[in-house]
Amino acid sequence: MSVTASMRRGNILSGGAFTAALLSLSAFMVVLLALGVILYAVLSGAMERDVDEQLIEETELFRQIYDRYGQQALVDAIGQLETPAVAGRRMAGLFDAGGRRLAGNLDTLPLSEGWMTLEFDQLLPRPNGLYRLHASGIASPDVTATLVVGYNIRVLQQAEWRLLYALMLAGVAVTAASVVAGYAVSRRMFSKLETMSGTLEAVSRGDTAARIPVSRLDDQIDRIAQRINAHIERLAVLSDITRNTINTIAHDLRLPLGRAFLEVQQATSEMADDARARGRMENVLAELESVNGTFDAIMRISRIRASGGQAGLSTVSVPDVLAEMQETFAPLLEDAGQRLICKPEASRGLTVLGDEPMLRQALANLVQNASRHCPAGTTVTLDAMKEEDGAMVLRVCDDGLGIPADRRYDVLLPFHRVESEKPVPGTGLGLALVSAIAVRHDASLVLSDNRPGLAVSIRFPPRSKINIL
Template sequence: MRRGNILSGGAFTAALLSLGAFMAVLLALGAILYIVLSGAMERDVDNQLLEEEQLFLQIYDRYGQQALVDAIGQMETPAVAGRRVAGLFDADGRRLAGNLDTLPLSEGWMTLEFNQLLPRPNGLYRLHASSTTPLDGAATLVVGYNIRVLQRTEWQLLYSLLLAGAAVTIASIAAGYAVSRRMFGKLEAMSETLEAVSRGDMAVRIPVSSLNDQIDRIAQRINAHIDRLAVLSDITRNTVNTIAHDLRSPLGRISLEVQQAMVETTGDARLQERMESVLAELEGVTGAFDAIMRISRIRASAGEADFSVVFVAELLAEMQETFTPLLEDMGQRLVCDADLFRGLAVFGDAPMLRQALANLVQNAGRHCPPGTTVTLDAAEDGEGAVVLRVCDDGPGIPADRRSDVLLPFHRVEGGQPAPGSGLGLALVSAVAVRHDASLALSDNGPGLAVSIRFPPRAKINIL
């Protein structure tokens, strides 16, 4: 299962779009929440500072200056220092009390950074300075609060939002990948089933899960169509087989009658010639019926119970031994060096493979003129697939007609006239489909090259 196909699936894309929308909403809500919370905490600090300032002034009004100095001096205790600051400064800016050593340059609200260059406070403080009249003259009272705590709260809020966004992102991507993987698996199973049906295997069906989602419902409908197609295919195949089988017997009897009539009319040369022509036509029709039945049996077979390791060198050597004399009688020659292919083997039905190669060699000899060279070849490509090839240097087949000749009863007009029913390549195509192999017709420059490429398998032990 290719990961690229999963990541580009509709479910994963929908998950990414949903994640993008969620993150946009999360960012907007986070920004609003941050602004609102930050403003609320700042107002709360301001109110506390104003209350504290009023409390110091009330202490002075009720108990005098020493009470105010003592109250402000409590800011120097370790429990308070670092969180709160306060200072009372005279008109010349000298500290009279408190843990704030420096008088701010202006009055009102301000935010100042106190660092370790100053003796006591350290941090970012929100300050409020106002003029007052204690100690028998003008003075300035300053109160402040360390807002680092507020900043930490704000950062924790941002961190929580980022953590939530990351968690949702990971969960969305994982869920989208899981759903897309499941859907892609179902689509792969659907594709494999339809491909098997196209090869003639009407027993396969698309698996349907208990979820009964949209793909499952589509799979159920496709399975119903395959059921109907299987019934129609069985009816058609049985009808054709029945017709072919039922006609073989009378055709055989007619052939025998013609042969007997030829014996009884040996004196009439003209009648003998016509009977020989009739007998040849009968043999052609009988051969066509036999080919139809063979193709039907090949398409109806399934599984690999009859498959075994077939050594390419032995298979090609057998073809060479069988057809070399036949092609020589036609003024042609067959070329094959079987020893070159002793390291190659395929897994398949040996009789079917022999029939396919025999049909290809016979087709080459039948449709090519004298002097043609037919070559049997084999190779292993870069993906580990074994390719069997039958090539000739004859007239070849036009590129726009090569797919047509694989159809039953189709023949290319013109070129070398030859008998036949147009079922040879159709049978080869059925054998290729039976082995999950691909059949290709290409230009041999000159001539035609027919290749059967078997799918890559684990290395076959040929020792």
């Protein structure tokens, strides 16, 4: 069984519906137990009273026979209980004053008179079992005797056991039905919640067209889903308005900025004699180029977040991408007094499903960001690995100053920049662009402590779990 399947079953079993079913089952079992005790006590008492009443009636009948017809008539009447048809169910015995058996299928006189319950295994003619007995004296002017009558109550015990067995079967059946029903309902609710979670995750990744399916049952989850869909609809409208506004502003500003850039560039080329004016115009040209790059980055992030599905994705060779990064940036870092460690051959055979230009852009941004914010002598490491669950991880690590743990989330936000001792050029969009690329690939972007320095990891899920928007 896979870990995912175990977690899924664990979530179902801990669901509200299954918990409610278990609580209802517990209450039912308590009621069933109390009802069983009451029924057992009532039934047992009622059957014992019936037996006692029958024994009293038989004792009175035998007394009347003795009083009217004498001892021999009583002996003959008791003798009828010795027949095989009767001997297994009923018992009687007549004993003289010395304890000698005069008649009946009971060969031994009980030690006391009154009510008793005894187990027999040597009765005549073998009506053995558990008996309810009543012994009483019979006195007359001529003779004194003891009359014992009994009834086999094994049948009563069997009836009591059958009642307990029936209650037990009812409890088992109700338990099984409750567990199955609770699991089925909890599984259905968990499936809905899982779908709801997947939809919200898709919305958080930029797919504002995603909606939670609503069934015809119109239960509580369906009504919540309808309300969430309404909020997503409003959020989609606001998001579209915001995105269109940003894109429009960026697009409209790029044109005049582009024209201004060209004009300044032309003016700079014509100022061959005025070095001071030429220097200022070159500064203006650099600023315009920076603004133009900012708008390019904004529009690139917007396009990445708006893209979805697996269109444009293919199997990318990780060693090839690392080799290209090494060839491009190793000389640049060397010029800055830094060193890039990258061993593409160590990741031979590793692939990832993605957009290769985007992946190259993400790694380039991370390597440039590490070089830009680290001093001379820093070592930047670029590598890749495959985890046990099949996830692919691309990492860019440095041994520089790093970023405090409480600031690592902020640097992923657009236009946010880490304060440093020396001014560092840039727009604050590099890591935001990497974050957008990670989201596009359903990957997670993790910033951690490299001790010293910063480690940035892009973790791609296993192929079987990829859910590209």
